[in-house]
Amino acid sequence: MPTPSKHWREIPQRYRLEAGKCTRCGYVAFPPRLVCPECGNREFAPVKLAETGTLLTYTVVRVAPGGFEDEAPYAVGIAELADGVKLTAQVADCAFADLKVGLKVRLEFRKLSEDGAAGVIAYGYKFVPA
């Protein structure tokens, strides 16, 4: 369960998919970094992530970690987006039998979790079949 401050800090990434593109080598860092892991450059230009990609791997979580117990079973995957960025997210709106490596997916803005009746509702992105 994200704390409100952590969630607030991550809003540019979670809501708007803001990444940083290295001005020297073009590496796209998500979440943004201060130093490019490929070339050591410290300058990045803001870019928005590509919204479509391809599933590289997935699992179905049957025994969930704390905070997600009520959601199990649910699918989680890593996809490579059209801009080369790889991302981990839940795979929603997809029957488990239809999950496969190579599945075309799209990022959608979704509710991720809620902290009780009065707490912060965390929104962010999930994959859905494209």
Next chain:
Amino acid sequence: MVAVKNHDNGSKNPLAQFPVKISVEAVLNSVLVADPLRILDCSPITDGAAAVILCPAEMAGKFKTPGVRIAGTGQATDTIALSSRKDLCWLESTRVAAKKALAMAGRKVEDMHFFEVHDCFTIAEIMVMEALGLVPKGAGGKAVAEGLTRLDGKFPVNPSGGLKAKGHPVGATGVAQAVEAVKQLRGEAGPRQVKGARRGLTQNMGGTGGSSVVHVFEAM
């Protein structure tokens, strides 16, 4: 097969949390945790403690019990996020940490007589075997099935029973590997003793391989 082998070894370890043998059928029929890993693929969370006494090598002879030498140590990191790694099926931090530790010891991985590794999940042990260079990439699973890593195999892995059977007390897990190395090198491992063990390697990791530590131990 990793879980079955580690429980075989663990059944010979009186300090193991789950010193019981299990069958392949039991693993394949156990409840799914996250596909394709079942509960018998997963190490438990354990209450446990481990301790070692360190001293300069020249002092070791003054004690009643025989000392064991730390011949090499290596540490390396990778990205914490799996999605940021260049290859999902490879533990680069373990490869680099092992290379450093073996270089310091002046040994090759084939010179090791046993291996205590971080089998948090069965696939982790297979990936560690491959990163250490015991087998080529992708060949680990088959090698386990063929008995390469059994107590009487060419490269015994996790004679203690590993995290899977001995238990995974997280903070104490790495030191517990050193304790097993000391027991093996002193010839005090009882029914799970690797015959003629003079050199052994331990590999521990955190953050899904985001950080790995490897040590080489030698009998004095």
